[in-house]
Amino acid sequence: MKKFININGELLDLSTPLVMGILNVTPDSFYSGSRKQTETDIVNRCRQILDEGGRIIDIGGQSTTPTSTLLTAKEELERLEPALAIIRREFPDVILSVDTFYSEVAKVTVEKYGVNIINDISGGQIDENMFETVARLNVPYILMHMRGTPQTMQQFTHYDNFIQDILYYFSGKMAKLNLLGVNDIIIDPGFGFSKTTDQNYQLMAYLKYFNTFDVPILAGISRKSMIYKFLGGTAQESLNGTSVLNTVALLSGAHILRVHDVKEAMECVKIITKISNSVVIQ
Known part of the structure; x- marks a missing residue:
């Protein structure tokens, strides 16, 4: 299993799973706690992610919920650029x-x-x-599974063979990326995207199968509807369910957890790592 990715010529070690903290510079992301638009809010959120143990900050300029409005690239950049300038100034x-x-x-x-x-x-x-652009930029690429667009994805939840179809999707996409010279690929099975609640849990049950690709796996489950549609409540009330699923993902081989709640995700990583390191080979 490839346990590192190349970040500007330096290898980022994934042998212990990492936590990626979410920062949304949007007015409409599904979880209100992740929306940060003022300079103070952006700086404070980045500091919180890093202080709580997050190694990567994932910044988004548009919501990807089915009820969101699709922005143009220009509109997305107008949201992202001021935030990125602030982050690079404060956290170079x-x-x-x-x-x-x-x-x-x-x-x-x-x-x-x-x-x-x-x-x-x-x-x-x-x-x-996108594929050719990422190849030219020579940066790691997170390849996620989705059908359609965020606005139409829930119309595309019929599969001939659910897990096999997703595995085939990744196989074909990775082949194209490899041919273009993209070697640092992280796969994200796409929990919540083009999948029913039951399919999301089936995907989690079979997550370990995605280790066959020999690339890092990212699990993005944080406060998603697969939790509160099953257990009841809201996104705001879904932290406990998130921690349970993050733990299952780690046990299935996930290398990166993409989360709103970094402290709690780091606790999952620390406990699972402690258990793994406590195994005595007879």
Whole structure:
């Protein structure tokens, strides 16, 4: 299993799972606690992520819920650029991931603000230039599984063979990326995207199968509807369910947890790592 990714020529060790903290510079992301738009809020959120043990900050400029409005690349950049300038001024060495499906946004944020990772929920489907752009930029790429767009994804939940279809999706996409010279790929099975509640739990049950690709796995479960639609309540009340699923993901081989609540995710990592390191080989 590949347990590192290349960040600006330095290897980021994933042998102990890392936590990626979410920062949304949006007015409409599904979890209100992640929305940060003022300079003070942005700085405080970044400091919180880092102080609580997060190694990567994932910044997003548009909501990806089914009820959200699709922004253009220009509109997304207008949200992202002021925040990125603030972050690079205050935290010049932090590892930054930008959550975007636009190749132009990827290009500008990497070249102008030194963004380290591109996190594309569409797997190159919304912008056909994304794969070639990431190859030219030579940064790690998070390849997520989704069908359609965030606005239409829940119309595409029928699969001939659910797990096999997703494995086939990753196999084909990774082959294309490898041919272009993209070697640092992280796969995200896409919990909550183009999947029913039952399918999300099936995906979690089979998450260990994705280790066959020999690349890092990212699990993004934090406060999603798969939790509160099953248990009841709201996103605000879904921290405990999130921690349970993060723990299951870690036991299934996840290398990165993308979360709103960094402290609690770090506790999951520390406990699972402690258990793993306590195994005595007879």
